[in-house]
Amino acid sequence: MTTPEDGLAPPPVRRKRVQGGAATADVVLSAHAGGNAELFPRILALHVPDGATIADVTYGQGVFWRQVPPDRYRLLASDLSTGTDCRALPHADGAIDALVLDPPYMEGLLRPKAETRGGQGSHAALRTFYDAGGGREGPGGGRWHQAVLDLYLDAAREARRVLRDHGILIVKCQDEVSANRQELTHVQIVTGLAAMGFYARDLFVLMRPNRPGIARLLRQVHARKNHSYFLVFQKVPEGGEVARYRTRDLPQRG
Ligand SMILES: C[S@@+](CC[C@H](N)C(=O)[O-])C[C@H]1O[C@@H](n2cnc3c(N)ncnc32)[C@H](O)[C@@H]1O
Numbered sequence: 445m446t447t448p449e450d451g452l453a454p455p456p457v458r459r460k461r462v463q464g465g466a467a468t469a470d471v472v473l474s475a476h477a478g479g480n481a482e483l484f485p486r487i488l489a490l491h492v493p494d495g496a497t498i499a500d501v502t503y504g505q506g507v508f509w510r511q512v513p514p515d516r517y518r519l520l521a522s523d524l525s526t527g528t529d530c531r532a533l534p535h536a537d538g539a540i541d542a543l544v545l546d547p548p549y550m551e552g553l554l555r556p557k558a559e560t561r562g563g564q565g566s567h568a569a570l571r572t573f574y575d576a577g578g579g580r581e582g583p584g585g586g587r588w589h590q591a592v593l594d595l596y597l598d599a600a601r602e603a604r605r606v607l608r609d610h611g612i613l614i615v616k617c618q619d620e621v622s623a624n625r626q627e628l629t630h631v632q633i634v635t636g637l638a639a640m641g642f643y644a645r646d647l648f649v650l651m652r653p654n655r656p657g658i659a660r661l662l663r664q665v666h667a668r669k670n671h672s673y674f675l676v677f678q679k680v681p682e683g684g685e686v687a688r689y690r691t692r693d694l695p696q697r698g
Contacts, residue, residue, distance in 0.1 A: 475649040483650055484508040491612050491646065491676050493694055496541035501530035530599040535606040541694060543603045546616035547595050549629065589622040597636045604640055609681040610694055613642060618672035626666060630673045637677055643689040646676035
């Protein structure tokens with residue numbers, strides 16, 4: 445310890461830290477049992493400021509938006525089924541505050557043979573792309589899962605272009621077992637997007653409340669998945685380091 449007699453400057457006075465805030469149990473939790481329509485508005489409320497311009501580029505039936513107050517955000521909805529591919533968006537560079545991405549997450553939706561394919565009808569253009577050789581052979585021969593992942597990554601690259609700096613990207617996904625291989629899609633997306641300059645700001649687990657019915661089961665090898673994810677990313681500006689980035693509010697537009 446220094447004293448005035450040492451001839452050294454006295455140590456700086458440490459201010460006592462005052463804790464603010466009020467005690468509450470009313471917080472947004474990371475795991476939910478229920479549906480997309482209940483959880484999605486809470487994710488928006490936590491991560492996207494009111495009045496933000498949000499592009500939902502795989503709008504589908506608009507289930508995500510069913511419980512979002514219509515005047516809270518400026519929604520720009522598009523989908524492949526209405527002519528807009530999420531990998532080639534009509535928005536200008538940096539024009540969007542937040543973007544929502546929820547493409548088909550199962551390789552079964554992309555299978556070429558109609559009799560083994562899931563999700564009949566709504567993903568025809570995507571299947572055509574991969575049937576025509578657009579798909580690539582992935583690790584472990586997971587061509588079809590690789591097709592799923594490629595779509596996420598290509599769409600995220602386009603999201604990065606249209607998002608402003610520090611903009612929010614919300615990705616819905618689910619892991620899958622494909623060709624007898626465990627594919628942790630959410631990990632692959634976090635890793636792939638980090639390499640692109642996206643910081644993983646939050647992660648939500650959504651658990652289906654009902655038990656899935658199994659038509660034919662010979663021997664169970666992997667756990668049957670009854671959960672999916674919402675991943676929330678933030679765009680790290682060009683030249684910034686994802687590993688050093690810290691969560692921050694979206695700055696006001698000037
Ligand atoms: C799981 S659904 C989305 C559901 C939606 N989030 C909702 O709340 O209703 C997947 C959607 O992705 C769309 N889609 C598939 N490939 C696409 C692409 N390349 N670009 C844009 N949308 C695509 C499909 O048409 C489908 O509507």
